[in-house]
Amino acid sequence: MGKRMTGTVRSVARLADGVYDLRVEAGLTNPAPGRFVHLAVPGFPLRRPISLCGCENGVARLVFAVKGGGTAAMAAWRPGDTVDLLGALGNGFPEPDGGAGKTVLVGGGIGLPPLLYYAKTHPDTHCIAGFRSAGHVILAGEFPSLELCTDDGSAGFSSYPHQRLEELLKNREPVARVLACGPEPLLKATAKVCREFGTPCFVSAEERMGCGVGACLVCVCAAGGTYKRVCKDGPVFDAAEWGETV
Amino acid sequence: MTDLSVSVAGVPMKNPLVAVSGCFGFGREYDEYFDISLLGGLCVKGLNVSGRPGNPPPRIAEAPGGCLNSVGLQNPGIEAFLREDLPFLRTKDITVIANIFGGTAEEYAEAARMLGDSADMLEVNISCPNLKCGGVNFASDPKAAAEVTEAVKKVAKVPVCIKLSPNVTDIASVAVACRDAGADALSLINTLLGMRIDIETRRPVLRMNTGGLSGSAIFPVAVRCVWQAAAAAGLPVIGMGGVSSGSDAAEMMIAGASAVGVGTALFGDPAAPVRILRELTEWCGRHGIENVSGLTGSVRAY
Numbered sequence: 001m002g003k004r005m006t007g008t009v010r011s012v013a014r015l016a017d018g019v020y021d022l023r024v025e026a027g028l029t030n031p032a033p034g035r036f037v038h039l040a041v042p043g044f045p046l047r048r049p050i051s052l053c054g055c056e057n058g059v060a061r062l063v064f065a066v067k068g069g070g071t072a073a074m075a076a077w078r079p080g081d082t083v084d085l086l087g088a089l090g091n092g093f094p095e096p097d098g099g100a101g102k103t104v105l106v107g108g109g110i111g112l113p114p115l116l117y118y119a120k121t122h123p124d125t126h127c128i129a130g131f132r133s134a135g136h137v138i139l140a141g142e143f144p145s146l147e148l149c150t151d152d153g154s155a156g157f158s159s160y161p162h163q164r165l166e167e168l169l170k171n172r173e174p175v176a177r178v179l180a181c182g183p184e185p186l187l188k189a190t191a192k193v194c195r196e197f198g199t200p201c202f203v204s205a206e207e208r209m210g211c212g213v214g215a216c217l218v219c220v221c222a223a224g225g226t227y228k229r230v231c232k233d234g235p236v237f238d239a240a241e242w243g244e245t246v
Numbered sequence: 247m248t249d250l251s252v253s254v255a256g257v258p259m260k261n262p263l264v265a266v267s268g269c270f271g272f273g274r275e276y277d278e279y280f281d282i283s284l285l286g287g288l289c290v291k292g293l294n295v296s297g298r299p300g301n302p303p304p305r306i307a308e309a310p311g312g313c314l315n316s317v318g319l320q321n322p323g324i325e326a327f328l329r330e331d332l333p334f335l336r337t338k339d340i341t342v343i344a345n346i347f348g349g350t351a352e353e354y355a356e357a358a359r360m361l362g363d364s365a366d367m368l369e370v371n372i373s374c375p376n377l378k379c380g381g382v383n384f385a386s387d388p389k390a391a392a393e394v395t396e397a398v399k400k401v402a403k404v405p406v407c408i409k410l411s412p413n414v415t416d417i418a419s420v421a422v423a424c425r426d427a428g429a430d431a432l433s434l435i436n437t438l439l440g441m442r443i444d445i446e447t448r449r450p451v452l453r454m455n456t457g458g459l460s461g462s463a464i465f466p467v468a469v470r471c472v473w474q475a476a477a478a479a480g481l482p483v484i485g486m487g488g489v490s491s492g493s494d495a496a497e498m499m500i501a502g503a504s505a506v507g508v509g510t511a512l513f514g515d516p517a518a519p520v521r522i523l524r525e526l527t528e529w530c531g532r533h534g535i536e537n538v539s540g541l542t543g544s545v546r547a548y
Contacts, residue, residue, distance in 0.1 A: 004279065004516060045461050046308045046513055070308075086516065208304040208451075210313070211513050213279070215271035217291070217320045218306040227300055227320060232275070246299045 002038075002213065007083040010059055012075065015138045019110065020075045021053075022062040024083050028055050032092025033118035034179075034204055034236045037062065038212035040084035041070045048074065049209045049219075049231070051181070052088065053113035053139075054120060060087070063113040063139065089212055090235045093118055093179050093202055101174030102126045105143075106161045106190045108182025112139050114204055115181055119143050124176075128168075130161040130186065162189040169197040177201065180239070191239035201239035205230050222246045248530035249537045250523075252286065254482045254504045255405040255430035257367050259286035259341045262495070262505040262538055263523045266486050267292055267345035267369060267409075268317065269509035272331035273338065279516040284523065286505060287341035289369050289433070289484075290327065294347050295356050297323030307442040307451035312461015312488065312510055314440050316454040319347060319374055324360045332364055343407070347371040351397040363403040369484075370398050373411030373436035374458075385411035385436070388423035395427035407431035407484065410475060412464070413439050417471050418478035425479040432475055433484035433507065435468045461510040462488040469501045476502025476543060490518065492525020499541040 007026030015021050028037070031052055037060060038047040048070050054061035066072050077083070093114075096103060105115040105127040112129055116139050119125045127146040131137045134155035140146055148156025149164060157164060161182075169175060180190040181204035194201035207230045210218035214232030221230055224241040228234065250261040265276070267289035273282050282288065300320025307314045322330070327344075335342050344365035348354040358368055372384035372394050384390045391408065398406050408424040410417060412435040421432055437458025442451040450456070468487025476483045485503025489495055490511040498506045506526075511518035530538055 002278070040514060044308065045312050045510070046306070208306045210306050210315070211269070211275070211516070213275045213516060215275040216269055216315075216513070217271070217300065217317050218303075218315055220300065220303050220305065220320070222302075227303075246302070 002086045002089040004084070004086050007060070007085055009077045009079055009081040009083060011079055012077050015063065016136055018066045019138050020064055020066070022064065022074065022077065023059050024062060024085070025059045026083070026085055026087070027058045028060050028088055029058070031055055031088030033121055034092030034114050035088040035090050036235060037085045037087030038089055038209070039074065041073050043073070044070045046070070046210065047086065047212055049089075049212055051114040051204070051235070052117055054117045063110070065110040086212055090231055091233070093204070093236050096122070096176060099176035099200070101176040104128065104165060104168065104175050104178045106165055106178055106180040106182070106186070108161060108186040109136065111180075111182030111186070111204070115179065116142055118179060128161040128164045130182070131155075160186065160189065162186060162193050165190060166193045169193065169199060175199055180204070188243060191242065194239060202236050203239050203242050204235045205237055205242065206235065248527060248535050250527065252504055252539045254484060255367070255407065257341060257405055259505060260339070261286040261523055262499065263519050263526075264289060264343070264484055264486075264505050264507045265512075265519055266507035266509035267371065269512050272327070273335055273340070274331075276512065276516060277338075280520050283339040284520050285340055287343055288335065289343040289345050289507065290331070290335075291321050292319045292345045292347050292371050292374070293321050293324050293327050293357060294319070295324060295353060295360065297321055297326065302453045304451060304453050305457070307457065309440065309442060309459060309461070309463060311463030312459055313513070314442060314452060314457035314459050315437070316452045316457035318454070324357060328361075328364060341366045343367045343369045345369040345371055345409070347374060351394045354394050355397040355401050358398045358406075359401045365404060367405045367407055367431070368398065368402055369407045369409050369433055370394060371409045371436070373409050373413075385420060386414050388419050391420050392423040392427035395424045395429050399428035405430035407433050409436055410434040410471070411436045412467050412471050412487070418474045421475035421479035421481070425481050429481060431482045431484065432479060433486060434475055435464070435471045435487040438464055438467065460488065462490050464488045465490075465494060469497060472498060472503050473501040473545060473547070489522065492522050492527075492529050495522050495526045496529055496541060499538070500543070500545045502543045502545070504539065504542050
């Protein structure tokens with residue numbers, strides 16, 4: 001259950017072109033990785049849902065991309081500004097169920113932040129991270145174990161993260177399960193690879209959101225043959241049911 | 247102390263604040279943010295006989311002073327509502343208004359028949375802009391609106407409120423047609439049909455291309471429609487559309503509303519209805535108003 005709280009901006013730092021690292025002191029206590037907060041932006045009717053990238057001593061770390069006027073206004077926040085937020089909302093990544101092997105994190109672009117939070121709070125993870133190019137890389141140095149891919153080959157492997165995952169699974173590396181967050185085509189491709197190898201996979205979905213608390217049925221995605229609420233039933237879904245057409 | 251109680255078509259409510267259909271689910275989610283028993287009433291998510299999956303996403307687009315939605319009346323159907331949601335609402339001290347829709351007049355009547363007297367009032371949605379058949383077509387033609395009203399009234403066991411659309415040339419004539427067909431009350435306005443386009447991709451933001459505009463942007467349109475419909479039909483009105491403050495609520499009542507709906511304001515402030523009620527109460531106190539119901543229709547129009 002989420003709560004409405006008033007937070008205080010501690011810092012805002014630019015990580016890459018159009019990507020910002022916002023720290024807000026708000027008194028969240030140990031929210032599970034994969035959960036999100038819903039931020040009010042003064043002057044905008046709708047809140048902005050942002051996944052937690054970390055939370056230490058009540059300070060939430062929120063890494064977001066500027067996509068429009070609302071997120072641009074957030075990037076201009078300054079230390080000391082107050083922030084009206086709902087949180088923590090949604091369901092996080094499920095805890096490991098004891099299967100042999102690592103939890104592999106497959107992330108693309110602005111999908112990396114919740115995966116970093118997971119990696120920092122759980123042992124035995126390996127991240128496969130994809131970005132458009134070297135200039136778009138964020139957070140990579142903070143993962144305990146990470147391999148880097150870029151679409152144009154300007155850094156790391158010149159391939160997509162799901163292709164690297166497929167290599168791992170083909171080589172019979174012990175993979176207990178996969179957690180994925182990123183653009184929908186990457187999530188779909190990752191879910192497909194996992195299905196082929198019988199590897200459990202959970203994806204963190206994204207959709208334009210309204211209330212954030214499960215009431216307005218706006219942020220739905222197809223899952224299990226029906227439309228489920230990303231904010232309340234997700235944002236993390238079992239890939240076995242996610243994307244199943246309605 | 248102002249007496250906040252109101253009555254809409256003989257249905258008593260302890261105060262005029264109503265959560266509007268579609269923004270409030272069946273009450274459970276917002277009950278985590280405030281005790282929904284503080285509200286006068288709740289219009290539940292629109293229901294039809296067998297349920298609907300709704301439209302594909304994206305279903306929301308921001309707009310100046312509000313947003314567009316194209317949810318498409320996703321709902322679990324009336325049987326599931328009666329089994330899983332109504333019992334929860336009945337543990338609350340809140341007037342339950344069951345919002346119904348259908349594709350034909352017969353489907354509306356069947357929905358009303360299934361609900362019987364389980365809710366305190368029926369709100370008949372003839373004005374959803376997100377449905378291809380039915381929906382707004384019924385609200386844009388006085389004859390069709392009257393047909394649905396009559397079909398529902400024939401079987402309804404509780405007062406019937408017809409929810410009107412602002413997407414019409416002459417809302418007064420639709421209001422009068424509903425009254426003549428037996429409507430006990432009116433609620434208005436539903437959303438205004440709108441559209442947003444992403445200029446980079448040249449794709450509409452909504453997967454359905456168009457959707458319904460709500461939020462404070464539409465408040466003046468709502469006030470005008472409430473004033474015209476209430477004056478023309480002489481029926482009690484639940485006024486809704488962009489209400490986001492106590493002064494908005496007072497304005498809506500002065501225009502002709504007996505009760506006031508709050509919806510999109512919830513997205514910014516999950517406790518908006520109780521804040522608005524508090525602001526309205528304070529406003530009434532400052533103005534020495536004994537009965538909030540005395541505000542209804544008190545506009546001194548030129």
